[in-house]
Amino acid sequence: MFQVTPIPAFNDNYIWLLADGNSNRVAVVDPGDAAPVLNYLKQHDLALATILITHHHQDHTGGVAQLLQAFPVPVYGPGSSPFSGIDHALHDGDSFELFGKVLQIREIPAHTLDHISYYCAPMAQQDTPQLFCGDTLFLAGCGRLFEGTATQLQQAMDYFATLPDATEVYCTHEYSLANLAFAAAVEPDNADIQASTAHCQSLRAKAKPTLPSVIGTEKRINPFMRTRTESIRASASQHAGRTLMEPADIMAAIRQWKNQY
Numbered sequence: 681m682f683q684v685t686p687i688p689a690f691n692d693n694y695i696w697l698l699a700d701g702n703s704n705r706v707a708v709v710d711p712g713d714a715a716p717v718l719n720y721l722k723q724h725d726l727a728l729a730t731i732l733i734t735h736h737h738q739d740h741t742g743g744v745a746q747l748l749q750a751f752p753v754p755v756y757g758p759g760s761s762p763f764s765g766i767d768h769a770l771h772d773g774d775s776f777e778l779f780g781k782v783l784q785i786r787e788i789p790a791h792t793l794d795h796i797s798y799y800c801a802p803m804a805q806q807d808t809p810q811l812f813c814g815d816t817l818f819l820a821g822c823g824r825l826f827e828g829t830a831t832q833l834q835q836a837m838d839y840f841a842t843l844p845d846a847t848e849v850y851c852t853h854e855y856s857l858a859n860l861a862f863a864a865a866v867e868p869d870n871a872d873i874q875a876s877t878a879h880c881q882s883l884r885a886k887a888k889p890t891l892p893s894v895i896g897t898e899k900r901i902n903p904f905m906r907t908r909t910e911s912i913r914a915s916a917s918q919h920a921g922r923t924l925m926e927p928a929d930i931m932a933a934i935r936q937w938k939n940q941y
């Protein structure tokens with residue numbers, strides 16, 4: 681597993697910094713802004729070795745050109761991306777080695793059509809699996825459907841649900857409290873959502889990130905990972921004013937509900 685450090689950027693983005701552990705080399709995920717990354721590298725005497733991109737949005741890619749001026753490193757990212765700064769194109773099922781660990785690529789079109797996730801499977805028994813999922817999965821939420829469909833988002837959530845419960849989820853935005861407020865509106869009787877809200881509130885009161893989350897928790901609190909539960913089906917149907925049965929229809933209804941919440 682990687683040692684992972686958040687570098688805050690803009691209002692509520694995190695640029696995740698992955699350390700080698702054996703050297704001063706690091707990788708960054710989705711550097712939307714170069715300045716906070718360059719400052720962090722300088723302060724800690726680190727050298728950028730790799731850039732990973734999850735999708736083309738400017739707040740995930742805007743810092744790449746400036747970082748490359750200081751560190752001419754490989755840029756991994758989706759092969760289908762409209763972002764032109766990628767020189768190591770990745771596709772569904774690909775894997776590659778980074779600092780002695782293996783990252784597995786999954787195409788998860790939904791928030792954008794080019795979106796991919798990076799999964800680091802455990803190499804040893806004491807390792808924790810890690811997922812870098814950009815703007816597709818958030819703590820108790822998901823990214824807006826700018827380009828893809830609810831069916832595609834359901835497929836992405838079904839993939840995340842196959843990962844081990846202990847998998848750490850490194851999302852890119854600090855949206856947790858707003859997402860939990862919506863999750864509680866959808867499932868008012870879900871005690872796990874209430875517990876997670878209290879936990880996240882105490883972290884934010886100390887100005888700490890609420891991330892990473894873990895997949896096992898998301899399965900219990902995230903309405904977008906729970907479209908196959910009776911609780912979410914009933915709540916989405918009531919809100920939509922019609923009986924919904926298919927997970928993708930339930931997904932579309934709660935995504936629409938969240939957009940207006």
Ligand SMILES: [Zn+2]
Nearest residue numbers: 735737791815
């Ligand atoms: Zn985005």
